[in-house]
Amino acid sequence: MFPLWKWIPAKVAHALSPIGLTIYAAFKGSDQSLVWQPFDWNGIHFPNRLGIAGGVDKNAQHILDWQSLGAGFIEIGTITPEPQTANPGKIIDRLWGQKTLWNKMGFPNLGQSEIFYNLKAAQSECRLAVFANIGKNRTTSNQDASEDYRILTEKFAPEVQALVVNVSSPNTSGLRDLQSGTELKNLVEKVVLAASNKPVLVKLSPDMSTDQLELAVDASLSAGAKGFVFTNTTLDRESYPQFPKEGGLSGSAVALRSLATLKSALAYLGERRKGLLIVSAGGVLTAQDIKERISVGADLVQVYSVLVFEGPSFFQKVAQEFSA
Template identity: 45%
Template sequence: MKEFWMKPWLLIPPRWAHELGPYALRVSSLFQSDEIPQWHPRKWRNFEFRNPLGLAGGVDKNGENVKDWWNHGVGFLEVGTVTPRPQNANPGKIMARDLNSYSLWNRMGFPSYGADEVLANLKLIGTHRTPLFLNLGKNRDTSLDKAAEDYTQLMRTFQDVADAYVINISSPNTQGLRLLQNSENFEKFLAPLVKESKKSNSKPLIIKLSPDENDESLARMITTSVRCGVDGFVLINTTTQRFGSHFPTEGGMSGAPLKKRSLECLKIALETLGKNREQLLISAGGIMTSQDVFERIELGADLVEVYTTLIYEGPYFFQKVARDYAKKATK
């Protein structure tokens, strides 16, 4: 990783960097190649991934920079988390960095322009250059017993522009959301979503899970999901653990300290699903370097996706990993 003085965006407060990021991204993407780099290409169902490295949920919440991310070489991307109705971020401080541990803290709570505006943005982007997944969340004022309706409504709204749906019930920043992962709620919550996903315009349904479940409960959620007809998993979201950092107790932490738990979760998923699995496995969490990307793929992840490393390394990370892969292949 390069020195911080070469990364001026790390010298401004994280909230400003977050606001300015999309503009800088747009400018930087103008100087990139039109071609999505091809390395370790994958096929899954009717999707083709020119490379397995994608953009994690939360980076492009409103689908405003999809073309810019394509120009930077992502192999796929998640747009969102989108909520049905527009809502603001949680009040007060919502993000912070720890430059020493390469981590981030956030308590954003699904700020979203709402489904209609995000749909309008996505209708403008034209032909998809990579698979594009819609990451969906409930509004904070929707009660848990009505949560499934928020998700099915979003699935219907995005059926013409989404290639698959990622169901986010693992964010620590929407009060009570993670309770949907509990055994008494999980299956009941999933059933209407699976039913909706299998309708005529059938789109894969992928569940994003939390790192803060114990191993048994993670394996239980994966088994239940498969039995219900879920098509894939994103492992993992941010954690409520703090690893000795100075961050506040509420909110979620991401970045390098998450690596160990993310690897454990990937191994649990691989064991639980077995060798002949048909479900898509996407690994996220603590993937900071090219080596981290290759390690996840060698372990058995189909795809990997990143957020925090983009804050520290910038959007050129995608091209760098492609170059490092080419170097590795010629060794």
């Protein structure tokens, strides 16, 4: 049934996928977690190292589906304070052969109140760690952005295991400017203060120079961040000139950059890496890729694009390979 998906236009497939996911989870899901390479960090237990990346369950409507399909943890969002629609025009496209996605979504989501409601509704049956990925509304200026992040942190920190500060989406104008030294330090400080001891991670872009990456890492740590997600989607078009300049590429197209960013950040962190949570996302398409990210030094791994190309059974396939 899954290969049929390929013949449906990307936007329609994207709109239908929540229904498909719920049906699939009802038939193929399990009430047992998939356990392989279990991991504990900061009092949080992960039955396995593979979770869903930001943007997959933007509205926290499928937490229990992903749990039953074998995810080891779940990142909801990106959540913004107010609901907002996607960017105008075409927002998603895919290259099946190259396992690459292009998207220009721009945080379409139901807004904090409704997402909070959805999260609470799933809590009594949820056994997995939930991270809340937070961002700013597109109508909020960068100058006022920290207030959006603070509001979201105060609301979600008591209900989740960690917060992920998203300053790396290429689809909200100017958002990536918040990754630069002083701005990032001020922003993360405010989030850490509002998070009342819940760990705060920072999600960074794969498109930074080494200097920019190191500055962003230092700024985050000096502000009290406890880890990172490396990385978001890429603006690089060198191998994919057919896509528009705006929008982010994921899947194969970002794999080398994400891996290089992970390696370079870990090399820079050195001894300071101890105690941090390092999450790798970007171009993870096989169990072998997961093994590589872990062997390089990631604690956890996340996926988005491969779920589009391979379907939601990916978690079960990976568990089989790790248990073989």
